[in-house]
Amino acid sequence: MKDLGPTELRLMQGLAQQVTALRPELLNADATVGELAWGWGKDVDALSQFWRHRLWFVDGRLAAWAWVYLPYRVPRGDGKFLEVEAANLIWQVHPDRPELLTEILDWYDDVAGDVDRLLTVQDADVQARASVAAHGYAFDAETGSDNGSWVQLNVRELADLPDPVPPTGFRFLVAEDVSVADAVKAHRDAWYPSSLTEAAFERVRRTWPYRADLHVLIEAPDGTLAATAIVWLDDVTRTAEFEPVGTHREFRRRGLGTALQLYGMRRARAAGAHRMLVACLGAPAHPAARNMYYGVGFRQLSRDLPQIKVARTREDSVGRSAR
Template sequence: METLGPTELRLMQGLAREVTALRLELLNGDATVGELAWVWAKDFDALSRVWRHRLWFADGRLAAWGWACPPYRVPRGDGTVLDVGTANLTWQTHPERAALLGEILDWYDDVAGNVGRLLTVQSADVEAQRIVATHGYAFDAEAGADDGSWVQFNTRELTDVPDPVLPEGFRFLTANDVSAADAVRAHRDAWHASRLSEAAFERVRRTWPYRADLHVLIAAPDGSLAATAIIWLDEATRTAEFEPVGTHRDFRRRGLGTALQLHGMQLAKAAGATRMLVACRGAPADPAARNMYYGVGFRPISRDLPQVKVGRWQR
């Protein structure tokens, strides 16, 4: 299987553009322009050896794709080891080619072999829910519970964006103002288990549509970086997306996340975006991120419905 490289990535992002323009509610949260760029770039060095992918074309255009990750074991940034024993599938079909999901699932069965299989479908995608059920998948009641790990997808039109307010002494920066090492440190301070390295960040910076002027940060009075967010702008659909967003644990509950979001939305609007997307944990038991996004005007348009298919060895 050939490596999932930048050429394939751009094709997959192109399909994301089409789904965004046609049926945003059918866009899988892991299959957006920005999410694809971020995950591919940051994880390429660690996981590209295990990734499997396949593309489906119709009339010379990409109509569907599947990106599977079989079980793997890699070190985390905090010194622990991430040991994943199940396969996971990210996928997308064109709204007019929904039936191709069946072919993606058949391919995924071959790739996963005897291990358990995970994937998600969107709550608005009734046809996808029907197709996965006919292929032996069931709703993952644990992952999809009120205290589960499921994600919801949110959007906001970029009208009437209030001015951000920072605590005294704090200031906004962009990645143009800091070193690569400091940008990586800001991310890892916000996400302690992250394995983002300077080499991986260099790949992020080379991956379309990353822009350093839309990679926003907040500096504390002592000069340390307190919060960070990357904004991915797709000029064709005039859609921008936050991924990732994080605040250093020592600076949380000071309104920095809210200020960073408002500042980022103003920058995205000035760059030509008319709407913003962001994904976040949706479970009622963990409402902090969701409530922050609600507080700056985001509203949900769909949520993940985690699906599981038990492997033969698990029965």
């Protein structure tokens, strides 16, 4: 199977555009136009050896795709390692072709091997929930708990936007105003211990639909880039999304996130967007980002229902231990 490259990614984003236009409540937060661009661009060089993908075509048009992350261990920015022991599936089907999820799940079983398998379905996707249950998946009670790491997708119409007002002495910038090194440092400071490199960011910049004029930042009085966000604009559906959004850990709780979002949404609207998407942790125990987004007018569009299928070998081991 050939690597997941820019051509395949663009096809996958095209299906995301169709779902956005037809049934946005079915969008997986990992499968939006912007999230696909960001995830592929920053990780393709470091993680592609752990990726598997497949595309399904009907009458010559992409109707479904699947992207699997196999278990991996990679260095983090703090010198430690990020170790992932389960396989994870990101997927999307055209709303008119829900039956293709069964083929995706069969293929996932084949490529994942003898490890636990993870995926998510959307709370509104009744057919997908039934399909994964029939395939042996169960709700992941740990990840999906009130203290878990499940994600919700939020939406905001852009017709009415307050003026963005940064704190005194701070000013708005866009990526065109700063060097690649400084843009990368802004991200790493906000998302420590991020391992984003200049080479990875250069790949992001070459990935559709990145635009430097929609990559917004806030500069502190001392010159530090204190907040950063990338806005991805799909001019077909006139939908834009934030991914990622972050504030330097030494500049939090000063209203920078709110100001930056309003500034980014203003620029997105001027570029033609009618609505905005952003994903965040949804569990009640993790309210910070959700409250910030709600504070600027976002509301929940959908939420992930994380699913797990325990590997047969581990099931056998658990059974023997119980006896």
